[in-house]
Amino acid sequence: MSVQERKERERAERERLIVATARQLAEQQGWDAVTTRRLAERIEYSQPVLYSHFRGKREIIGAVALDGATEMAAALRAAASKVDGPRARVTALARVYLDFAARSPAVYDAMFQLDGGLAFAAAETPEPLKDAFAALLDSLGEVAGDGVDPGMFTEVFWAALHGLATLTRAGRLPPEDAERRTELLADRLAML
Known part of the structure; x- marks a missing residue:
């Protein structure tokens, strides 16, 4: 291994450490x-070392968001692969999404609430964000039904999940009814 390769590996490890530490601190406090x-x-490490990786907190939030999107995409795909039928798929996707939002609230906030400098629904949208949306879209194509744009159907599904996650966490929806809400959403969206 060359000196340059070692330095690049060490830099990547430091960057992963910064992002993991930011995520841990945000989840705790x-x-x-x-x-x-x-x-x-x-x-x-010194603050200048930190700034050699990220220009500031906004970029760190963005990096945490991208890691979260990668994790969410993998979890959604795994859930969809374990079930058959439209209703079971919608239910599994909703549960995984809502569980992720509840289990990792700081990461979820980085992904969807905070300004991490990331573009959504644009040409410059980073691949992990596109992939997280694609994980939903790929699983919901047949659920959308004839004459319905699968992309728009997926956007509505995502918006409904985001609303449930955000309102439940804010205490605006009673947590004891969470499963009933998920079932109702699955029943309405998987009407084939």
Whole structure:
């Protein structure tokens, strides 16, 4: 291994450490607790080293969002591959999505609530975000039905899930009815 390859590997490892530490701190204490000073202290590097990887918190949030999108896409695909039929697929996707949002609220916020400098639904949308949407789209094509644009159907499904996740977490919807809401959504969207 050349010196240059070793340096590139070490740089990539430091970047992964920064992102993982930011994610951990955000999940424990919220995004307000994630500062470059705290991150530098936790990873035991100077702030200039941190800034050599990311221009600031916004880019770190974006990196956490991209990692989250990759994880969500994998979880959605795994869930869809284990079930047969439109209703079972919609239910499995909804459960995985809502579980991800509840289990990793800081990552979910980085993906959909905070400004990580990422574009959605645009040519410059990063691949992990496109892939997370594609994981839903690929699984919902047959569910959309004849004459319905699968992309728009997937957007409506995603918007409904996002609303459920956000409103439940904010205490606007009673958590004890979460499963009934998921079942109702599956019943209505999987009407084939």
